[in-house]
Amino acid sequence: MYLVRDRAAGPEQAVRPAVGPALSLYLTEPARGLADLASLPLAAALLAIAPRGDGHGVLVLPGLLASDMSTAPLRRFLGWLGHDVHGWDLGRNIGPTDAVMAGLPHAVEALVDRTGGPVSIVGWSLGGIYAREMARQRPGQVRQVITMGSPFARSDPRLSRAESIYQRRSHLHAHDGQLPSREQVALPIDVRSTAVYSRHDGIVCWQNCIEPETALHQNVEVRCSHLGFGVDPATLWVVADQLAVPAGQSRPFRPPALLRPLYPGHR
Numbered sequence: 001m002y003l004v005r006d007r008a009a010g011p012e013q014a015v016r017p018a019v020g021p022a023l024s025l026y027l028t029e030p031a032r033g034l035a036d037l038a039s040l041p042l043a044a045a046l047l048a049i050a051p052r053g054d055g056h057g058v059l060v061l062p063g064l065l066a067s068d069m070s071t072a073p074l075r076r077f078l079g080w081l082g083h084d085v086h087g088w089d090l091g092r093n094i095g096p097t098d099a100v101m102a103g104l105p106h107a108v109e110a111l112v113d114r115t116g117g118p119v120s121i122v123g124w125s126l127g128g129i130y131a132r133e134m135a136r137q138r139p140g141q142v143r144q145v146i147t148m149g150s151p152f153a154r155s156d157p158r159l160s161r162a163e164s165i166y167q168r169r170s171h172l173h174a175h176d177g178q179l180p181s182r183e184q185v186a187l188p189i190d191v192r193s194t195a196v197y198s199r200h201d202g203i204v205c206w207q208n209c210i211e212p213e214t215a216l217h218q219n220v221e222v223r224c225s226h227l228g229f230g231v232d233p234a235t236l237w238v239v240a241d242q243l244a245v246p247a248g249q250s251r252p253f254r255p256p257a258l259l260r261p262l263y264p265g266h267r
Contacts, residue, residue, distance in 0.1 A: 020161045025202030029227050032200070036228025040073065043233035046259065050237055051244035053082035056143065057111040057119035058243060060087055061104075061127030063149075064162055067092045071124065074230045074239070078122075081240055084115050093126060094169045100130070101174050108134055108141055118143040120243055124229055125149050125162075125204070128195075133180060135189045143247055144192040146239055148229035149201055151208035153186045159205045188217060192250050194242045195219045196235050199264075201226045220253050221265045234262035 020026070058078055060071045068075075068087030079085045090103045111119045120143045123131030128150025135142040157163045173179070188211060197209035197219060203226035210219040224232035238253055245251045255263050 020159050021202045021205055025200060025225075026161050027202070029202040029225050032202070032225035033227030036224045037231045039233060040231050047077065047233060047236060047240075050077075050081060050240040053078065053240075053243055054246070055082055055084055055115070056117060056243075056247070057115035058083045058085045059107060059111055059119055059121045059131075060085060061121065061123040061130050062088065062093050063125030063127050064093055064095070064166060066124070066127075071230055074122070074236065077236055078240065078243065081243075083243060084111075086111055088127075095126070095166055095173045096130075096179055097172050098174050101178060104130055104134055105138070108138060112141045118247065120144045120146065122146045122239060122243075123148070123150055125151075125226065126166075128152065129185060132189050132193070133185070135191045135193070136187075139190045142191050144194070144242065144245075145189065146194045146196065146242055147209070148196045148235060148239075149198065149204060149209055149226050150195070151204040152195075153211055154182060154204070154208040155186075157182075159208060161203045186211075188212075188214070191216070192245075193217045194238065194253065196222060196229065196238055198222050198224050198226070198229075200224065203227075215250060218252055221263060223262065223264065234259070237262075 060075050062068060062070045071087060075085045075087060088107055090100055108119060118141055121131035121134055128147030129152050131145045131147060132152055135145045151160055154160060195210050197206045199206050200223055211217055213219060220238050222232060222234040224235060229235050237259060241253055255266050260266050
């Protein structure tokens with residue numbers, strides 16, 4: 001266990017433990033991820049009536065160590081709804097390498113040129129942090145951002161069970177001068193965003209995946225595992241619902257009555 005000094009605390013509370021998600025959640029992630037996948041066919045009838053898209057471009061970014069294969073079910077679903085959906089085509093996500101730093105802006109520009117307007121970016125875990133940074137750098141090209149279990153508000157790297165995996169590949173990453181600081185990553189972006197999070201996440205602390213809600217920014221709680229975000233029916237409905245909001249408009253997420261039990265904050 002690590003100790004982190006809390007400057008705002010009094011002398012009697014000068015140190016506090018820095019802990020990630022519960023070990024029980026972490027150890028059961030693979031099994032719970034498979035359970036989330038198994039629930040997808042059972043929810044097919046409900047997902048068939050999800051809000052349809054308007055054909056605008058949607059870029060989907062994978063999490064750490066994942067590739068476009070991991071987002072295939074989500075992309076197929078969104079494509080079926082009528083969106084012009086694309087993966088990132090940058091192989092396995094091993095962190096912010098030079099190839100990622102150069103390739104992501106190109107992917108956004110190419111999709112904007114293809115579709116003739118701003119695109120939405122959906123990012124899973126680390127992919128969501130990339131998505132927010134693309135929106136920060138290119139607000140005129142990004143219509144909205146949807147993050148799924150993305151720890152963009154992480155105050156301490158040790159609060160993530162994936163930190164050691166990330167750090168073991170840091171020698172492959174772009175130089176620090178090219179990367180934003182944790183403080184910069186946590187700042188709000190100037191485009192509409194939806195942060196999907198789960199208190200059952202066994203990889204990252206859910207508190208690090210949300211931000212203060214405003215007219216532009218909202219948080220939506222689901223009940224899936226970290227590995228299950230891309231196939232969890234409740235998450236898929238949120239993504240479909242928000243992608244269907246017309247350009248230039250903002251609409252808080254309100255699940256249908258039948259699906260309300262899937263969202264702890266919307267009972």
